Amino acid sequence: MRTKFLVLSLFSLQLMSCATAVEYLPYVYKIDVNQGNVIDQTMIDQLRPNMTKRQVLYIMGSPMLVDFFHQNRWDYVYSSKKGGEDLEQKTVSIFFENEQLKNIQGDFRPSALPVSKPSSELVVDVPKRDVDQTLWGTFTGWLNYGGEKKDVEPLKQQSATQ
Secondary structure, eight states: OHHHHHHHHHHHHHHHHHHHHHHTOTTOOOOOEEEEOOOOHHHHHHOOTTOBHHHHHHHHOSOSEEOSSOTTEEEEEEEEEOTTSOOEEEEEEEEEETTEEEEEEESOOOOSSOOOOOOOOOOOOOOOOOOSSOHHHHHHHHHOSSOOOOOHHHHHHHHHHO
């Protein structure tokens, strides 16, 4: 009975050591794990005192934790573990008073400078199309080897005068 317990213990110990050994092997892919609300400094910089809950919700997104007993406190938690690195966790607590933002606590501090959010839109110049030309006109233009267009208006005027 003792030998079975000893063998089983050694076997389970070996399995646990293999799990940690695999973690340090080269060329083994380790996935990135992100959990919670993504929080960055630009989001915090957009927050201003006396903002409504709706405005904060628009900037920050839904809070990860809303305490039933403290309805005026929203907690945002973000944890990220890049493959093979240590766990990085960031938290932000936002406090409201009379439905308006009063205080921010956590790993980020709001900036005192005014925020100008850079635009992520890309401007592309589109060349002007010749919309007066029909599809049939385009095909017949390709078949015309001289590249000359016939004037239809003078022919109509000549036939009307005769």
